[in-house]
Amino acid sequence: MDDVRAMHIANGIINGPVSAIFILIAVAGLAVCVRRAKVDLDDRLAPMAGLVAAFIFAVQMLNFQVLPGVSGHLLGGTLAVILVGPWVGALCVATVLLVQALVFADGGLTAIGLNITNMALIGTAAAYLLVALLLRVLPRTVGSLGTTALIASVIGVVVASLGFVAEYALGGTTELSLGGVAATMAGVHTLIGIGEGLIAATTVVTVAKVRPDLVYALRAFRKQPTVAKTGVTA
Amino acid sequence: MKKFVIAGLFVALLLAGVVSHFASGSPDGLDHAAREGCTFNADDEITGGTCMAQREQEHQLADSPFADYGIKGIDNEFLSTGLSGVAGVLLTFAIGGGLFWLLRRRSPAGGTH
Secondary structure, three states, X not given: OOOOOOXXXXXXXXXXXXXXXXXXXXXXXXXXXXXXXXXXXXXXXXXXXXXXXXXHHHHHOOOEEEEOOEEEOOOOHHHHHHHHOHHHHHHHHHHXXXXXXXXXXXXXXXXXXXXXXXXXXXXXXXXXXXXXHHHHHOOXXXXXXXXXXXXXXXXXXXXXXXXXXXXXXXXXXXXXXXXXHHHHHHHHHHHHHHHHHHHHXXXXXXXXXXXXXXXXXXXXXXXXXXXXXXXXXX | OHHHHHHHHHHHHHHHHOHHHHOOOOOEHHHHHHHOOEEEOOOOOEEEEOXXXXXXXXXXXXXXXXXXXXXXXXXXXHHHHHHHHHHHHHHHHHHHHHHHHHHOOOOOOOOOO
């Protein structure tokens, strides 16, 4: 039983029309990300983003136990937005999901829009909002960066899991109580989010210690005050 | 930069290639929610109840050579999972890195690359 199991939404759980709508939503969302990512991507960020995508693929294979008989794995949104920013970060997670669906038969092709919307768009956006907020208010220490990664992970993962609940409400093919599904998803994903948070915090703190210049969030939210005098525009 | 990327890739390959062997085999959070309400026999087949997993359909590419994080034809589970993980990391880096490299802002002529 130690083979890696399928981990994303399979075909058939959400009906065809709703799955199709979410493919359109995912395409539209990713198109916006591509446009904005072009502004961020340069000779330094591009290879870093490739590495972040590969790293997320690797860590997603490492399911950790959260309850007896229940495991969880990293989604990767928080890690990605801290290291490479929100737009490129969303594209990193989407790349992983596409490779998994097209090559590893994980996450149905019909369900690809659902999976991308939840994990690459919604979860990543929630994580980024928290990162942007927390890095502005917390003290400028490496510890704060770790704390930020932990909190943003928990919220990001729970929000992504609620994305599934919303999709189930719109097009679930079974008649289960929505409250029950929501409670199970949010409950388990709070625990998974803590696991993700510990992995994300360890990773970003390590990078921040070795190469702080490669951490997007530190560049974006901790600009040295000396160059931030008013009246100087870029 | 090059050194950092190579070191990072090495860590990713180690995680996907070796550490993946020690990953939990339990259903993940989503799968757990999908199975809730059903009973299962020793072969993990649904024996009763109502749950989302009953409506799950097979993946369109279930016969792909890398399906379910293994490599078709390799029976040794450690090798099969590990090598598929290594392939996945390299493929994701190639596709992601290639895509991001194409999308990047070109630096002014005379750049270091």
